[in-house]
Amino acid sequence: MEIPTNDRIIVGMDSLDDAGVYQISDDLAIIQTVDFFTPIIDDPYWFGQIAAANALSDVYAMGGIPKTAMNLVGFPLKQMDISILRQIIQGGLDKMKEADVVLIGGHSVEDRELKYGLSVTGFVHPDRILTKKNLSAGDCLVLTKPLGTGVINTAIKGGTASVEVIERVTQLMATLNRDAAEVMLKYRVHACTDITGFGLLGHLAEMIVNAHCGIELNAGNIPILPEAIEYAAMGLLPAGAFKNKAFRESMVEFSPSVNPVLRDLLFDPQTSGGLLICLTREDTDKLIDELNQKGIDEAAVIGNVISAPPGKILVN
């Protein structure tokens, strides 16, 4: 399919990045992204918050600041009370307020299954856009939220997750990546993405596909929700984790000591996951300290960029 383009498009359809970027002037570019999905938890207000946090995240991951948003709604009017939709939209709106984002419109259709999300526009300086490229050997990789939301959402669907775990994971998914992004922008960051549907290894693979470098991960340092390990060992991985694995497995080499459950969890699809920040080694400790001061306690250095083998992820 031929996709028209022009010289103002800095990030377009040809890249694997989180959002598109269009240059308006020498010092301003806009970031545009859209994301919506079906409910992952029962509480409509919290689902609204999570869907909004998830949609806004792509702008943060590109180094930008989200400014405006529009609601996207699919709603089964005949089966569901309209008050449910009101609560979802209220959740989304409260999250936008928290992010200093203004809702300026939206569109809804009648749908067999409920869907909610946002289209978001953000600002960024054209010289400060962060993409999935530009990794440099020796850089460190920092992850700002623990993994495991996909497994836990499957356990919730199966009625096996405890009330406390549901609360924990709901809070985690509804947490904006804004604070992490604000801290990140103070340091020498080379690349950034947010961890979502392809899982940690799927998104890391996108960063090194056709690149001249590889990645080395220290599995023991990767933050993972403890319940996710328990549920994954019980066989509660979502089908998406297996799809992600089948798609990118050939790029990953696991050391024999890495537990098979953990291997699969690294492919677990995340909802509103954390930022994956690639930055100079010298800045890494300071970044972690400042993230911790902001209350992002689980941020951790999970690995580093290596020159060889290129295009491979080694998990030790």
Place this chain on the structure above:
Amino acid sequence: MKAIDARGLACPAPVLQTKSAIEAEQLNAVRIVVDNAAAQQNVKRFLESRGFEIALEKDTRGYHVIGKCDATALIQRETAPAAEAGIAKIMVMIATDRIGYGDDELGLKLMVNFIRTLKEMGPDLWRLVFINNGVKLAVRDSAVIPDLKELEDNGLQILVCGTCLTHFDLLEHKQVGETTNMLDIVTAMQLADKVINI
């Protein structure tokens, strides 16, 4: 061998169906058929976590998981590491949420204190099993959840009777330990060097 047809079901349904079947009927041989490789992997992993030996097959009907739980293999597997380390394997089985008879309030205090002090057994403490009213110590609102979690984090295997949780309608409120069945409990008793009943 019990056969379960979980074709047409999305994850996690095949695992949940297998789980309820082996827990309700205490099966030691089971064959599950599913319609995709992801569900096959999940069911395999679940059965492995419950001590089953697994064989996988694929044919025109779908993806099969055959699980067999061989009690002697289980004993051999479990005995070796502890014996090497020179550890006395102590199993503590708790069938009540209070210690002794008389004053209930005192009995509860004693139980809380007992569980908090259990860690003094060190690596000799090998299994902690909750059955009957004891399961109430492992569910929401129990005062000893943090202590039990600490024990579990330190590698202690905590088993909580599934039949008992179901009886008290507490299955969804379990906060710590693995849901277990009578076969696991009896096997653990057989493997333990010492069983202490409370």
